[in-house]
Amino acid sequence: MQEYFIIIIGAVLINNIVLAQFLGICPFLGVSKKLSAAIGMGAAVTFVLVLAGLFTWLVQTFVLNPFNIGYLQTIAFILIIGALVQFVEMVIKKYSPGLYKALGIYLPLITTNCAVLGVAILNIQKDFDLGKTIVHSVSHALGFTLALILMAGIRERLESEDIPKCMQGVPIALVVASLMSTAFLGFSGLI
Amino acid sequence: MLDITKLCIFLLVVSTVAAFGVGYVNSMTAPVIHKQAEQAKVNSFREVYPQGDEVKDETAKYLKKDSSPLLKEVNMAYKGGAPAGVIYTVEPKGFSGPITILAGFDIASRKLTAIKVLNQTETPGLGAKAKDPLFQDQYKGKGTETDLEVSKTPPTKDNQIQAITASTITSKAVTSGINAAREHFAGNFK
Amino acid sequence: MSLLNEFTKGIIKENPLFRLVLGTCPALAITTSVDNGLGMGAAFTAVLLGSNIVISAMRKIIPDSIRIPVYIVIIAAFVTMIDLLMHAFSPDLYKALGIFIPLIVVNCIIIGRAEAFANRNSVVPSIFDALGMGVGFTLALVLMCTFREVLGAGTFLGVRLFPETKAAIMMILPPGGFVTFGCILGFLNKLQAKNA
Amino acid sequence: MSSQENLLVVSSSPHLHSRDDITVAMRDVLIALAPALLVAVYFFRLPAVIVIVSCVAGAYLAELACLRIMKKERIPGEYSAVVTGLLLAFCLPPTLPAWMAALGSIFAVVIAKHLFGGLGCNIFNPALIGRAFLLASFPVAMTTWVTPIDGLTTASPLGMLKEATGRQLPSIADLFLGNVSGSLGETSALALLIGGLYLLYRGHIDWRIPGSYLGTVFVLTSIIAAVKGLGPDYPLFHMFAGGLFLGAFFMATDWVTSPITKTGRIIFGVGAGILVVLIRLKGAYPEGVCYSILLMNVVTPLIDRYTKARVFGGVKSHA
Amino acid sequence: MRKASFKGGIHPHGYKELTSGKAAVPAHVPDRVYIPLSQHIGAPCSALVLAGDKVKKGQKIGEGKGFVTAPIHASVSGTVAGIELKEHPGGSFVPCVVIENDGKDEWAETVKPNKAPAGLDSQELRKIIFEAGIVGMGGATFPSHVKYSPVEGKKAEVVILNGIECEPYLTSDHRLMVEKPERIVAGLRYIMRSVCCGRGIIAVEDNKMDAVSLLEKAVAGEGGITVQVLKEKYPQGSEKQLIYACTGKQVPVGGLPLDVGVIVNNVGTAVAVAEAVEYGIPLIERYVTLSGSGISEPANYLVRIGTLFKDLIDQSGGYAGEIEKIIAGGLMMGKTVFSDEVPVVKGSSGIVIIRDEAKRKFKEVNCVRCAKCVDACPIFLEPTTLVKLAKLRAWDEAEQLNVTSCIECGSCVYGCPAHIPLVQYIRRVKQAVLAAKAKDKK
Amino acid sequence: MLAAVISLGVMGAAFGVILGIASKKFAVQIDPKVQEILSALPGANCGSCGFPGCEGFAEGVVGGETKPSACSPGGQSLYEKIAAILGTEVSDYEERKVAQRLCQGGIGQSRMLYRYEGIEDCHAAFAAFKGPKACNYGCIRLGSCVKVCPFGAIESGADGLPVVDYYKCTGCNKCVEECPQNIFRLVGITHLANVRCVNTDKGKDAKNACSVACIKCKLCEKNCPEDAVHVVPYGTGTVAVIDYEKCTNCGICATKCPTKAIDIIPPISEEVILKSEEHASAGCQRCEVCQ
Ligand SMILES: Cc1cc2nc3c(=O)[nH]c(=O)nc-3n(C[C@H](O)[C@H](O)[C@H](O)COP(=O)(O)O)c2cc1C
Ligand SMILES: Cc1cc2nc3c(=O)[nH]c(=O)nc-3n(C[C@H](O)[C@H](O)[C@H](O)COP(=O)(O)O)c2cc1C
Ligand SMILES: Cc1cc2nc3c(=O)[nH]c(=O)nc-3n(C[C@H](O)[C@H](O)[C@H](O)COP(=O)(O)O)c2cc1C
Ligand SMILES: Cc1cc2nc3c(=O)[nH]c(=O)nc-3n(C[C@H](O)[C@H](O)[C@H](O)CO)c2cc1C
Ligand code: SF4
Ligand code: SF4
Ligand code: SF4
Numbered sequence A: 001m002q003e004y005f006i007i008i009i010g011a012v013l014i015n016n017i018v019l020a021q022f023l024g025i026c027p028f029l030g031v032s033k034k035l036s037a038a039i040g041m042g043a044a045v046t047f048v049l050v051l052a053g054l055f056t057w058l059v060q061t062f063v064l065n066p067f068n069i070g071y072l073q074t075i076a077f078i079l080i081i082g083a084l085v086q087f088v089e090m091v092i093k094k095y096s097p098g099l100y101k102a103l104g105i106y107l108p109l110i111t112t113n114c115a116v117l118g119v120a121i122l123n124i125q126k127d128f129d130l131g132k133t134i135v136h137s138v139s140h141a142l143g144f145t146l147a148l149i150l151m152a153g154i155r156e157r158l159e160s161e162d163i164p165k166c167m168q169g170v171p172i173a174l175v176v177a178s179l180m181s182t183a184f185l186g187f188s189g190l191i
Numbered sequence B: 001m002l003d004i005t006k007l008c009i010f011l012l013v014v015s016t017v018a019a020f021g022v023g024y025v026n027s028m029t030a031p032v033i034h035k036q037a038e039q040a041k042v043n044s045f046r047e048v049y050p051q052g053d054e055v056k057d058e059t060a061k062y063l064k065k066d067s068s069p070l071l072k073e074v075n076m077a078y079k080g081g082a083p084a085g086v087i088y089t090v091e092p093k094g095f096s097g098p099i100t101i102l103a104g105f106d107i108a109s110r111k112l113t114a115i116k117v118l119n120q121t122e123t124p125g126l127g128a129k130a131k132d133p134l135f136q137d138q139y140k141g142k143g144t145e146t147d148l149e150v151s152k153t154p155p156t157k158d159n160q161i162q163a164i165t166a167s168t169i170t171s172k173a174v175t176s177g178i179n180a181a182r183e184h185f186a187g188n189f190k
Numbered sequence C: 001m002s003l004l005n006e007f008t009k010g011i012i013k014e015n016p017l018f019r020l021v022l023g024t025c026p027a028l029a030i031t032t033s034v035d036n037g038l039g040m041g042a043a044f045t046a047v048l049l050g051s052n053i054v055i056s057a058m059r060k061i062i063p064d065s066i067r068i069p070v071y072i073v074i075i076a077a078f079v080t081m082i083d084l085l086m087h088a089f090s091p092d093l094y095k096a097l098g099i100f101i102p103l104i105v106v107n108c109i110i111i112g113r114a115e116a117f118a119n120r121n122s123v124v125p126s127i128f129d130a131l132g133m134g135v136g137f138t139l140a141l142v143l144m145c146t147f148r149e150v151l152g153a154g155t156f157l158g159v160r161l162f163p164e165t166k167a168a169i170m171m172i173l174p175p176g177g178f179v180t181f182g183c184i185l186g187f188l189n190k191l192q193a194k195n196a
Numbered sequence D: 001m002s003s004q005e006n007l008l009v010v011s012s013s014p015h016l017h018s019r020d021d022i023t024v025a026m027r028d029v030l031i032a033l034a035p036a037l038l039v040a041v042y043f044f045r046l047p048a049v050i051v052i053v054s055c056v057a058g059a060y061l062a063e064l065a066c067l068r069i070m071k072k073e074r075i076p077g078e079y080s081a082v083v084t085g086l087l088l089a090f091c092l093p094p095t096l097p098a099w100m101a102a103l104g105s106i107f108a109v110v111i112a113k114h115l116f117g118g119l120g121c122n123i124f125n126p127a128l129i130g131r132a133f134l135l136a137s138f139p140v141a142m143t144t145w146v147t148p149i150d151g152l153t154t155a156s157p158l159g160m161l162k163e164a165t166g167r168q169l170p171s172i173a174d175l176f177l178g179n180v181s182g183s184l185g186e187t188s189a190l191a192l193l194i195g196g197l198y199l200l201y202r203g204h205i206d207w208r209i210p211g212s213y214l215g216t217v218f219v220l221t222s223i224i225a226a227v228k229g230l231g232p233d234y235p236l237f238h239m240f241a242g243g244l245f246l247g248a249f250f251m252a253t254d255w256v257t258s259p260i261t262k263t264g265r266i267i268f269g270v271g272a273g274i275l276v277v278l279i280r281l282k283g284a285y286p287e288g289v290c291y292s293i294l295l296m297n298v299v300t301p302l303i304d305r306y307t308k309a310r311v312f313g314g315v316k317s318h319a
Numbered sequence E: 001m002r003k004a005s006f007k008g009g010i011h012p013h014g015y016k017e018l019t020s021g022k023a024a025v026p027a028h029v030p031d032r033v034y035i036p037l038s039q040h041i042g043a044p045c046s047a048l049v050l051a052g053d054k055v056k057k058g059q060k061i062g063e064g065k066g067f068v069t070a071p072i073h074a075s076v077s078g079t080v081a082g083i084e085l086k087e088h089p090g091g092s093f094v095p096c097v098v099i100e101n102d103g104k105d106e107w108a109e110t111v112k113p114n115k116a117p118a119g120l121d122s123q124e125l126r127k128i129i130f131e132a133g134i135v136g137m138g139g140a141t142f143p144s145h146v147k148y149s150p151v152e153g154k155k156a157e158v159v160i161l162n163g164i165e166c167e168p169y170l171t172s173d174h175r176l177m178v179e180k181p182e183r184i185v186a187g188l189r190y191i192m193r194s195v196c197c198g199r200g201i202i203a204v205e206d207n208k209m210d211a212v213s214l215l216e217k218a219v220a221g222e223g224g225i226t227v228q229v230l231k232e233k234y235p236q237g238s239e240k241q242l243i244y245a246c247t248g249k250q251v252p253v254g255g256l257p258l259d260v261g262v263i264v265n266n267v268g269t270a271v272a273v274a275e276a277v278e279y280g281i282p283l284i285e286r287y288v289t290l291s292g293s294g295i296s297e298p299a300n301y302l303v304r305i306g307t308l309f310k311d312l313i314d315q316s317g318g319y320a321g322e323i324e325k326i327i328a329g330g331l332m333m334g335k336t337v338f339s340d341e342v343p344v345v346k347g348s349s350g351i352v353i354i355r356d357e358a359k360r361k362f363k364e365v366n367c368v369r370c371a372k373c374v375d376a377c378p379i380f381l382e383p384t385t386l387v388k389l390a391k392l393r394a395w396d397e398a399e400q401l402n403v404t405s406c407i408e409c410g411s412c413v414y415g416c417p418a419h420i421p422l423v424q425y426i427r428r429v430k431q432a433v434l435a436a437k438a439k440d441k442k
Numbered sequence F: 001m002l003a004a005v006i007s008l009g010v011m012g013a014a015f016g017v018i019l020g021i022a023s024k025k026f027a028v029q030i031d032p033k034v035q036e037i038l039s040a041l042p043g044a045n046c047g048s049c050g051f052p053g054c055e056g057f058a059e060g061v062v063g064g065e066t067k068p069s070a071c072s073p074g075g076q077s078l079y080e081k082i083a084a085i086l087g088t089e090v091s092d093y094e095e096r097k098v099a100q101r102l103c104q105g106g107i108g109q110s111r112m113l114y115r116y117e118g119i120e121d122c123h124a125a126f127a128a129f130k131g132p133k134a135c136n137y138g139c140i141r142l143g144s145c146v147k148v149c150p151f152g153a154i155e156s157g158a159d160g161l162p163v164v165d166y167y168k169c170t171g172c173n174k175c176v177e178e179c180p181q182n183i184f185r186l187v188g189i190t191h192l193a194n195v196r197c198v199n200t201d202k203g204k205d206a207k208n209a210c211s212v213a214c215i216k217c218k219l220c221e222k223n224c225p226e227d228a229v230h231v232v233p234y235g236t237g238t239v240a241v242i243d244y245e246k247c248t249n250c251g252i253c254a255t256k257c258p259t260k261a262i263d264i265i266p267p268i269s270e271e272v273i274l275k276s277e278e279h280a281s282a283g284c285q286r287c288e289v290c291q
């Protein structure tokens, strides 16, 4: 139990995937302008991240490792993620247009999101079993969502502030990210 | 349907070629990497316990359920076929994550031969200084009878280690790992 | 002239990092020392060069509907090769860059280039495009690295410039990465506004 | 056209305004900080003066420079940058080198305030960002404490508590008066309380934030003391040690970076209180006030969004 | 006992001592009056007279179409000089009937006392009130007969007379309460009768205790009527806040006082009702306070509708120095006019003149999120958020945040340290929201 | 090696199959024409077409509910593109229209009624006696139009009046809707002569309020060789109006107008007009203002 707890706190607060590990920065900057979009993106990433964690773990354990072809990890994983994302997109589009409107538009952005591949690789690097892989993926996804939502809240407020022209948009978002990650340093050593 | 088959075949071909290329590079690099890894391991072992001529993994034999959770591996260094030293792999929790450390003990002299910080994610400039020889070398030749202590001021006692400036947490973590190994050593290799 | 153009555009006008704001993760994660920046830049350029060449050569035969998976496979193959080579021949760098080498696969720039350039141009311009983008990316990384290493560690390429106790360590921590990047972007915007 | 000068003014109602404006508020904050300033200078002597002067000068000059660069008009008599500088100085160790202090306040004013558009636009408390920046950058200098008056190196009260070195902890009375080591303006709970009450009296701050913040810390530490049998001094120690009063009255209450709704302010205070206790007891740092407020700054926009009051005679409005 | 009040609000300085002790004197009746054809909410009147017509005091000279309107009466006897476009204190140009005063003050034949006012039923009362052109004299000038008309399924349980007068400088209602307490109570009776309800409250703030004691004397023995003293606070006089303070009920968003069984009227309205019901006198004069730093002798006047501000100012010894603003109404809600050639209308409770003090004006700066506006708003809105939305032109979002509920009391602006004219932004949003609604309807 | 080749090959093929089948099975029909038109549109989502955003418009065009020319920012080249996509003729050519400000009462030209203090918003000032100028018809000069223009085509000039940049203006109508005084008209870009006054008061009153007002003297009417200008009833009074169908941009009226209420824009060459058409049809600059 404690182990899981440590994984969760560690991934969400201390080694936050965005603020401390620098994974998934592109969508973090791109989809944090509106809170609603951030929530949608967070949900989509969580969904894909968990599925990807599961499938990559299975492939690693039952294909790459037995055949001793670990060096194909990158290719295999990216293929899995790419296929997964497209598959999910198509299924949602077909069966739940509502959900597609809410989530689907973010799905294509996820393929080229470091976070998914990064977490999949981290799962393997850390030698997790299936249970921990899932928990680890979920926690990282939650960490991503948390950072994204906080950022979106801030950026919605910034929209009406008097930010110097040259800093508007991505530059100020990066400065906010910097100060957010400074604040998150406060969580160091919690576990 | 024909369409799909065609696309599949194309993907198949591309993947195959890619796998071929990667496989080729791998066959070229694998031995180098393997050798490096081996060499690195041997080197690290040698660094913490220079005398041995063969090292065997005997974790299963020595690590029991009730052993300290910080201990991860136990390797025995043999010299001329007889156990001469023990090399522990310990993993205490540092400031921002686990720190992996090797610690070598000499059975004959019952002393700590050396330690080596293998992996850590501590803050550069602070806790990361645990890798500095200046810090690690303090452990050389310490006795195994009593626990080591961390002191912020220059050590006055033999069992004291001076903390890295402003990184007491890291220093204590390293020391706690070493202490776990020390205790195990003291209890198992009388 | 146009080849030169393909080359130079990636350096300033369409600089992948500063203008297109793509590939931000490695730019933030590994720019703690100039060594890392050069290494990452080289790896990136090599992958981009490889994939651009292959894709532009194959552009006429790749079926349109599966072009993205094909790009991914090709790029991933190159990344893996670089990864293995680096592991074998430059283990220190390999360790420093860590997970960000395999992550070159998902670096938006590479796919972006494949889609936007290599897929539409022949091999030679694609080579120049790749080199331009690669050099642009590398220069951008090195610029970030310089700020962060000098301010955060007090060294440049490992050479000590001032005592460690005077270096603002935060610059080599995550917040330093974000703030450096943000300020550089802001500064470039300002420059551009002035020129326009 | 013909004499168009003495036309009447047409403007929108109301045509009456209270005497308060930003300049008055900032002046009052400075007045409220005066007691703590005197205590700091009394206990920490010249080094404190040097740190304070460097911070204030750094912040003020940085403010002027930013206004100049961004071509903004300065409001005459507007001293928010001085407030920032002074508050930053108050949470620094007295022995900090002057250049570091100045650098911190420049970082605070430039990065945390003016990049966001200046007064009123920032998300994070500039003074605290300055401190967090210095702590992350120069941890050695930032964790070197001295005893009051004679200036010998020692640990901070919370540091002693955390490391449980067995050293004699300072008495509650000393903590209350400020006769302990620590950041130069945070040591005297009494002086800060006087300033805080003045701000409350002048209506610049709302009781909800300091009330819920201090209350939460007190309740949580009391519970911990009760569970662990640590005695009644334990919660008081947590209340008076470290920068809790400074944070509660002067920094959590910063208008710009705290919620505007009443419910939001209570959530802000409670959240910060929980974080302080969490960081002090479980985290890597002995002190948690700075980070607790910064972390609550991060969620402030969301708090504001989800705690809107129910309009008079209506149902709750949704964001 | 803790005096009842509402939540939020502010405590501005009252400046009432300038005029509160000064009895209202009948103002000079000017040679020319300008009677605007629109002095109420609802359909404007069209003139019933032409240039050259002779009119008498109290004669109906304007009439509107529909139910929500109120007729206009001549306030002097004389000759109609014409119909002219003139500035109206409300901020627009409005056609006015200009009457040359013949100085005779002859009453029209239509003005005659009711023989048995006590016997009138509710419908008859409303007819009289309508014919007398009575509108709300608290400022909103809503036609009173409409307010008193029964609404399906709603029942008035209490009539509250608004004697709060929370606006700084203004003392006209105060004077009225001191000088004519019996008329107020009489008017309240007729209003209660016309809405068929048995309970009446006269609400007064605790800064007018002299009026309270006189009113208490007047209501003694009158069943069902009480005087309620409320704590001094702005905007206590606002209908919704007043109802909350007196009854603890909140008028629902977009609803009317009647939804919580209340009808609110100004004390002046009650006096006008009493005059009309008993003597048949239409609404042709009212109490007006003339005060402020820019007037030589602040005073209270009983003024004929249509008298120009200028005439009153001349009577008060003219301006005191260079003036900056002339405000029709109080400091908090009143509107500035650009000249003193503006007629007094039915809703003019006061004229405040502000001297040009050439002191440093604080310019509007960025909001510093002090939330003073949020804390002050008696409607519990977030004025600062609404302003930010206004600047982003996000009208829809502002509408969702209930911008249309703002009563424009100005409490938020009063304490804003950034000197943001929040109300003006909010008005702009309301305007845009209404425009969008109108467009949607089309 | 072999394992590598086989397993990756299999994986690649497997994904190919899965995706292939999936794409058939889960295919959702969208009209490719809509997609194509959408990508050709300026993407400003300005709403001038009357649809909620560009996508709605694209669907509308394909569905025949509206004409391509309803998208005013698009310009002629867009109409041609859409026609090409739909395979129809461009039948309804319309000249690109730009916003013209019909008031010249700048600072110093108009008499003022009062000093306005308050927010920079024309509607707000309009609420008080139709703005601080004595002229009740003219520009209030607080720049609401400047703020509303999604293309940044309007700037406040030195005399306080808004100045339209005809290159940037796309004729989206936003400023026309915004202005409380209805000062803006959309006018074809080749129509250079404009009566820049909408004051319908009698000549004397108009002159009294503003030195550049149309004073109804009819000199333009009398002198126009094409009979294109007339003082016609308008609102509550009269004002001079140019019939653009007849006007040849000769500029005589402008020289005759005693108050210079008529002006002729400094000759815009064909080239400039063409360039500005091009500029407009370049369409969406991805400036994100519309978001
Ligand atoms: C950004 C940052 C990184 C830190 N990294 C470490 C670290 O790696 N190891 C460590 O022991 N303490 C680290 N610290 C902790 C501080 O130095 C802390 O004050 C210290 O644990 C206590 O000080 P002391 O070592 O002088 O007793 C860090 C602090 C900050 C602000
Ligand atoms: C369109 C409209 C309809 C109204 N209808 C009624 C009504 O039927 N009954 C009523 O008691 N008041 C009615 N009122 C009056 C308002 O409740 C209120 O008394 C008036 O607007 C003045 O209030 P104020 O001065 O607080 O703004 C109406 C007002 C308006 C604007
Ligand atoms: C902010 C505000 C303040 C008001 N203050 C008063 C006041 O002091 N006295 C008053 O009679 N009406 C005041 N009113 C108007 C009342 O809301 C209400 O319209 C009036 O009492 C109804 O009476 P009437 O119809 O007779 O005017 C105020 C309205 C607002 C919005
Ligand atoms: C009650 C009050 C508290 C303040 N607290 C702070 C503070 O903690 N830190 C700071 O930098 N400025 C503070 N200021 C000054 C100012 O509001 C601050 O610099 C803004 O955050 C700058 O936009 C305070 C001002 C007031 C009126
Ligand atoms: S928002 Fe409206 S109701 Fe609220 S205080 Fe301001 S003016 Fe009054
Ligand atoms: S009172 Fe003024 S400064 Fe304070 S929050 Fe409201 S608008 Fe902002
Ligand atoms: S043209 Fe209209 S909107 Fe523009 S400044 Fe003039 S009055 Fe305002």
Ligand code: SF4
Residues within 6 Å of the ligand: F098, F099, F148, F149, F150, F151, F152, F153, F154, F164, F168, F169, F170, F171, F172, F173, F174, F175, F176
């Ligand atoms: S709003 Fe701008 S683009 Fe649209 S018509 Fe007006 S000037 Fe032209």
Ligand code: FES
Residues within 6 Å of the ligand: A023, A024, A025, A026, A027, A112, A113, A114, A115, C022, C023, C024, C025, C026, C106, C107, C108
């Ligand atoms: S580079 Fe990491 S998400 Fe784009």
